[in-house]
Amino acid sequence: RTLTDRFLQPLPTPGTPETELYYERRLNEQSQLIDPPAIVPSDARLDFKKWGSWLQRGAIVRDTNTNSDVETMAEAIERWKTEYLPARRKYIYNTQIVGKGGEIPLPQTGGGPTTSYFPLVANRATSKVLVPTNGELGATWTGSPSFEPFDTTGWLSGPTGVGYDRATTYDSLIGVDVARQMRSNTSVYIRIDFDVSDPALVDLLELQIKYDDGFVAFLNGEKLVSANSPTSPGWNSSARLAHAANPRSYIKFDVSDKKGNLRTGRNVLAIQGLNDTLKSSDMLIVPELYAGKVSVPTTLEPRINFGAIEANPASGNQDEEFIQLINPNSIAVDISNWRLTGGIEHVFAAGTVLAPNAALYVSPNVAAFRARTSTPKGGEGLFVQGGYRGHLSNLGEMLAILDATGATNNTTTTSGQASDAQRSLVVSELMYHPSGDNLAEYIELLNISSSDTLNLEGVRFTQGVEFNFTGSAIVSLAPGERVLIARDLAAFETAYGVNHPVAGVFANGTALSNGGERLKLEDANNGTILEFAYDDQPPWPVAADQSGYSLVLIAPHTHPDQALSENWRASLQSGGSPGGADGALFPADPLGDANGNGEPDLVDYALGNDLGLSPIFPGFRWNRDVPAGEDALLLTVPISLAAEGVEIELHFSTNLIEWQAGTSHLELVSTEALGDGRAMRSWRIKPPLRDQPHLYMRLRVLGR
Incomplete structure (x- = not known):
């Protein structure tokens, strides 16, 4: 039907010659081939003589049959032109917009919509x-x-x-x-x-x-x-x-x-x-x-509504997800070449027509949709179209229906259905390059929720290492609890002792890369819990590379972005702290001066001056910027690795009167652990700030 529509034209002016009407002209041309008046009997008449019509039930009849209910080829073509085409044109071009540009002529009643x-x-x-x-x-x-x-x-x-x-x-x-x-x-x-x-x-x-x-x-x-x-x-x-x-x-x-x-x-x-x-x-x-x-035209596309949307199939097979579209109108609506866009992308096939008050189910995979065990599913006589690109997010997103002109017909926003694991499960520690033969690797996960116990059934690593918590030694995680997976259990217990919360070992001989790699953790519904890449090069903490220290996520309860190096630090001690935290307690009186050094305890806590060690002071130094081939002015600041309860901000001034945040003028270069619970963090000061004749910096310590 849709292909036929492409040969229809706007309502012709009365008296327009058939040679100027595409469909009529082509009908006449084909009639001349199969039923030419000069050839008697023609091919059309011979076919009729052999096969008859439905009235003769296939019997051989004379080609001059005079039954009033039997039409000749010429009579049938004439009725097609005089009865079908005018009605078809009137319906299509006075009730619908069926195209744009020159592909299909636009409605003649008031003209179609034009967009500039x-x-x-x-x-x-x-x-x-x-x-x-x-x-x-x-x-x-x-x-x-x-x-x-x-x-x-x-x-x-x-x-x-x-x-x-x-x-x-x-x-x-x-x-x-x-x-x-x-x-x-x-x-x-x-x-x-x-x-x-x-x-x-x-x-x-x-x-x-x-x-x-x-x-x-x-x-x-x-x-x-x-x-x-x-x-x-x-x-x-x-x-x-x-x-x-x-x-x-x-x-x-x-x-x-x-x-x-x-x-x-x-x-x-x-x-x-x-x-x-x-x-x-x-x-x-x-x-x-x-x-x-x-x-705005005088005729508009009928509205198509969104119905049920399932982004999280109970089976866990995302190919069983679907989007239901409903035609609430009393007329059929041709949605050929319309699009679904937003979280997924789909173009409706030519000939896709939604009957009045009917529904269409759209899925990434028709076979998977029909294999569903709960309604809607196969065997229910549903209208299904498949093959859309992508999958629906269970975190919520916008979907839109665009008509053939590209105009928005309808939109909806799906509600977020994030799993508990997506909200509350983080990788809190990585031992990717332990001392010795590397067999003592481990990954620590933490439930940062204060109230929800996490079901780990179906939670699994699918990139970097392989491990599925289903059937493991630990399949649930209470609020604040940690769980470990190790490369080799015997090597792990030799290095760190026994009685740790170990769920199991990496599967299929997989291991953490010493040079950094991407890790991906998925939930039971195939949703991504986390995906990030760690590295063994600055600005990532290099102490975690073969020095026996681990990577520790800073302030994990704030759910920081695990893909950023500045959200990680080296562990306080060699071997890390598998199954436990190694952060320092926040000072009881942040504005007090317990050690009498003239600095508030909050500042001492942030810089590591409360560790009983000789203080290290922030300062400037020049260093060769190897990538850029120029001398770089560095600002170095000591930090306490365990001070996860605070963050340090840097401000600059050229006159000690006006101060600005150093956000756009500083570039983190490295974080080097000193082996005593502290690290030196270095920022490159970028031009034009670097070239000022006078430059002053100050630290601001904030509680998280």
Whole structure:
């Protein structure tokens, strides 16, 4: 039917010659081939003579049959042209929009919708760029009117795109190169100012973007859309998965539902670009923002509603998930070439028609859907279409139905259904390179919930090492409890003793890489609990590489981003602390001076001056910057490895009067354990701050 529609034309003017009407012309041409008047009997008449019609039940009849209920080929064609085509044209072109451009003519009653787009943010637009080194800015940089005009002093400036590439694939797309700045952070902030004269003139809003590996976009402080982003991204978050950009094409996001955030005059498009790991060879963000103006037609596509949506099948097989679409109208709706977009991508096949008040189930795999054991399932006479790309997230996301013109027909937002393990289970310690023969490796997991006991059945490592907690020695984890998995149990007990909460050993001979690798932990529903890559090179703590120390997650109860090196430290002692914590208690009186050194106990706690050791003072030093080939000014600060209850902020001044956060001027270089419970953390001071004639720094210690 859909292919037939492509040969129909708008209602012709009375008297239009059939030679100018495509369908009529083709019918006449074919009739001349099979039933030419000059040939008697023609092929059509011979066929009729042999096979007869339904009235003769296949009997041989004369080709001159005069039964009034039997039509000749010419009579049938004429009735097709005079009865079927006019009614078909009238229905299609007066009740539906069935195409755009020149592919299928638009309705003639009032004309079809026409959309004209104009750029608000074009390619190579001027941008301000910052790779943050702490969370001091919060969300103030995203363009919220409460914080505008925003001070971007010290931010990089240049045309979009933003990123880097150690090869050459993205070189022509990059206007601001952040290769050096992103050595210690997988996030980058991007701000682009643009003007709107009258937001009321904007009917549609579309973000077009090339991204590698993820992003979160904001319009005047309000979230527009995201891809590959954590549920609650922080200043140092990484992309959930790797995603390579196509240098030649943009991915489009319909954000028309956010056009109300546009303001008369100055506006801000802000984007947090996300790389998947610090070791990634490339990263890219190239955004464009378009406004659309629609001339409203007199006929509109019927609305299709979202029905039931299951993102978390009980079987654990994500291919059994589905999206139900419902036609609430009293007429059939042709959704050929319509799209489902958002968390998944699907284009409806040609000929897809939803009957009145009928439902369609869309699934990534029709066979898996029909194999479901609970309704909806096979054998129920359901209309099912499969093959969509991706899977629904049980953390919640937006879905949209786009008609054949690309306009949004309907949207919905699925509610988050994060599993308990996704909310509360973290890797709290990694012993990836122990002393000796490496057999004493272990991974420690911690339940950071204060109230929920976690069921570990089905929780498993699927990348890096292999291990499934199903059937293991420990299958549940109470609030605050830790569990271990080891490479070799005998080697583990020899190195660390017995009576530790060990669930089992790595499966299939797998082991942790001494040089760093990606780890992935999934829950019983195949959902990703965590995925990150550790490294044995700075700025990751190098003491954990063959020195007998482990990697310890700092302040795990705050659920920090485990992909960031600054959220890890070396253990306080060789061998780590498998099954237990090794942090120091917060001082009873933070503003007191228990050791009489003139510094508040909170500062002593942060810097390690409460450990009974000779104090080490922060300071500056010059060091050869090997990658850049220049002398670098470093700021070195001692920290107490066990002081997980605080974080240190750095501020600078050139006159001791005006102080600013050092966020955009510092780059974390290394964290070197001293072997006494302290470490030296070094930051590279970047130009132009490095070149000031006078420079002063101060520390600010904050409780977590």
